[in-house]
Amino acid sequence: MKKEIVYAILGFVVMFAAQSSAIWLVTGKANVVGKFNLSGDKIAKDLDGRAVTLMLNQVWPFDSSQKIDVQVLSKRQMDDFVVVVVDVKALAAVQQADTPKEQFSTSTTSKEMPKNQPKLPSKLQLNGKMKLTYELVDNDWYLWGIDNLSLRASPFD
Secondary structure, three states: OHHHHHHHHHHHHHHHHHHHHHHHHHHOOOOOHHHOOOOHHHHHHHHOOOEEEOHHHOEEEOOOOOEEEEEEEEEEEEOOEEEEEEEEEEEEEOOOOOOOOOOOOOOOOOOOOOOOOOOOOOEEEEEEEEEEEEEEEOOEEEEEEEEEOOOEEEEOO
8 A cells, every 4th residue: 555655745746747747848937137238328329320210111220420318117027038118218310401502493474482391300209119129149239129109200499
């Protein structure tokens, strides 16, 4: 009778260990979110040369001439990546297009006045939240993707 109890307990321990190992193998990813310690300045440098889509198919291209301020709001692990929600503020000069100062009509009887071009602001400000996806490769973080959450561009002056 004692042999059966010992075998039953041993069988239970083996089954428990097998199930625990299977669960760990399926869901046991390395916790890399604790290793994510990039500063706002480093994230701003990672944005240089990237672009994010805003409302109405507008695109904001990030570059080093802009004053980009980034603050990390939250971070969490998704598979092998870390998803970071950041608050972003950026200020950029508007590139003025070269347009003719006057427009002439080809019709001699036209009473239309030349159309004036709207005055563009000299600077635009970007405010809002973005979702950034980072991957850890050989102890270095690489920016994988950028998604707009609530970014809006508005005239600064």
